[in-house]
Amino acid sequence: MAITIKDVAKKAGVSPATVSRVIADNPRISIKTKQKVREVMETMGYYPNFQARNLVANNTRTLGVIMENSAALAFQNPFFPEVLRGISTQAHDSKYGLYLSTGATQEEIYQEVVEMVQGRRVDGIILLYSKINDPVLEYLSQSSLPFAVVGRPYKNPKSVSHVNNDNIQTAKETVEYLIDLGHQHIAFVGGASDFVVSIDRMQGYKQALSEHQISFDANYTVNQDFIQGNEQDSIRRLMALEVPPTAIVTHDDMVAYEVIGYLEDLEIRVPEDVSIIGFNNHTISKHLKPPLSTVDISIYELGLHATELVVEKITDESTPPKQVVVPSRLIERGSCRRL
Structure with missing residues (x-):
């Protein structure tokens, strides 16, 4: 039989409402109470129903990740697994899941982004490329959904949160x-x-x-x-x-x-x-x-910082667009020689 929030509350000697506030990390709950309730949750094997909580809070705790082409092609390039490693690290630390685009064409990807935004499937989006006259970027710029770009936006880069190399x-x-x-x-x-x-x-x-x-x-x-x-x-x-x-x-x-x-x-x-x-x-x-x-080009850091920018905007809508430049370094090996 599944453990309920009432079972946890009874075991911890607190009200079900207090358990809910601990799960939400409410600052009004003392650290001592949070620690006690979390220990009971772990001992009893209780896992909160985050999907139900997110519906009530009108959020998904999910970030959309948009690649430049279909996932099948993207993962042939080692850039994408590495940038996703950076995204995953920061998303995990911020308690967000990921929703990867699966469209095989530019039109399918655009439609998928529209559905993500209008259907509130995600709380924010990370765009893993930047190109000229991109309808996806133009659509996101006109929407109210937080997003960040890996790369330099071609138009008005200061108006868009992005992470890039020089x-x-x-x-x-x-x-x-x-x-x-x-x-x-x-x-x-x-x-x-x-x-x-x-x-x-x-x-x-x-x-x-x-x-x-x-x-x-x-x-x-x-x-x-x-x-x-x-x-x-x-x-x-x-x-x-x-x-x-x-x-x-x-x-x-x-x-x-x-x-x-x-x-x-x-x-x-x-x-x-x-x-x-x-x-x-x-x-x-x-x-x-x-x-x-x-x-x-510090691919891992590109993903990490892009995720930070999105989560920061989700947390505080008043946060202005930010630009982060990630350093690059030349690695000399054997494929170049002095004349």
């Missing part, structure tokens, strides 16, 4: 690292052009070249929009230039793995013939041959 400066420093190694012909293999992180890293790439009096050459840039399905041919064309690059900066480590594979097919060695560096510092990167030089 991707312009980090990309600039990454290219300068290669320049310091003696490289002058540096290629950039970027992500999709409608994602803000891709735009910022390209800008940092251009800034580094400009400040070191190296002319920007569009032939040295490869964009995911144009190579979709033709990745190998794009790398082959890049390396067949009259003056091929001696170093390549890639959008993330996953792209670097692919590029290294294509270079092997072309019998081009890393780092003897071309140096390569990625972003995100995935666990497998240090186990490659050669180990991949990369930029650690």
Whole structure:
């Protein structure tokens, strides 16, 4: 037979109302009473019906997590499990559950967000990407639901709570690292052009070249929009230039793995013939041959701080939008060499 709140109250020598207030962590209940009631709950194996409590309180104790594409595709990229680890840690500490988006297309994801908001399925939302003219972000900005973005919102970033790296400066420093190694012909293999992180890293790439009096050459840039399905041919064309690059900066480590594979097919060695560096510092990167030089963008902290921002807004609606910059650091390994 299930233990009830009345059973706990009787055992603890308090009223059922007091037990309810202890469960809600009401500040009017003394620490001594809370400790006594919680010990009785644990001894008797009583677990509060949080679903019923949440219905009464008009909240769900749940956070929505929106990925940039379907969960099946997202989890192929190690970024998402790691950022979810940060989200889960903070959500657990704040006693929130998670509701992951499951839509397979942009339209399905948008509709899912609308249903989350209008159906009050979640108390807040964490958006794990930022792109140009994103209907999801525009909808959330017009709603009253607390939310935060992992990444820099393209429009009016100060009006939206978000957590980000300084991707312009980090990309600039990454290219300068290669320049310091003696490289002058540096290629950039970027992500999709409608994602803000891709735009910022390209800008940092251009800034580094400009400040070191190296002319920007569009032939040295490869964009995911144009190579979709033709990745190998794009790398082959890049390396067949009259003056091929001696170093390549890639959008993330996953792209670097692919590029290294294509270079092997072309019998081009890393780092003897071309140096390569990625972003995100995935666990497998240090186990490659050669180990991949990369930029650690503190993925776990991105998720952790984004969750903090949402929970803070849920707790206090008057909290103004906040922006948090998470540090990055270059990790030198064996995939880059000095000329």
